Amino acid sequence: MLPSSFLFPPIVYTGSMDIDGKPETEKEPEVYLSWSSPSRLFKRRDAEFYKTIGAIVFLLTIILVFASEFVLVLAMLSIVFLVYVLSTVPPENVNHRITNLGIESAGHYYRWEELSEFWFDNQWGQALLMLKPLFGTRTVILLGEEKKDKVRELLAKHIPFREIPEKTWMDNASSWLSSKIPLERPSPQ
Secondary structure, three states, rough: OHHHHHHHOOOOOOOOOOOOOHHHHOOOOOEEEEEEEEEOOOOOOHHHHHHHHHHHHHHHHHHHHOOOOOOOHHHHHHHHHHHHHHOOOEEEEEEEEEEEEEEEEEEEEEHHHHEEEEEEEEEOOEEEEEEEEOOOOOEEEEEOOOHHHHHHHHHHOOOOOOOOOOOOOHHHHHHHHHHHHHOOOOOOO
């Protein structure tokens, strides 16, 4: 017969404790900055955009039907439907908070230990905060009316700021494709 300590080992907390004797994970977050912004980028498209997409999809559909690739036709049509919905339905507003424990955005929490660096970007006239985690893909947070300098000052205390981010092969491929096949005329600036 096995001893009871083998079947039910004693529970011992090995994490760090603060002065009050509470584990650090139970600390209440201290909010440094909070703001509200749209949950995603949004840009209303004009008729020219939809005509260009329609022509490309029509040609690809004919080619794929002759090649008997009906599943690819369905996948392509579903992606076109998604693009249509995302460019006609405005995004909802979500709340963001920078705390002493990390960044909370739209109910998702990103701890400082999980983030490796951050930088700012602009797309479609909107300021973006880009977070690069240690593992996984980038996280994009729209700044809305919030000032970049204030956000940079708070984040730089915890994670490094990168002035010019590394370009991945996906960034280079999307830049090349959008320059070769423009779906709409560039807006005058």
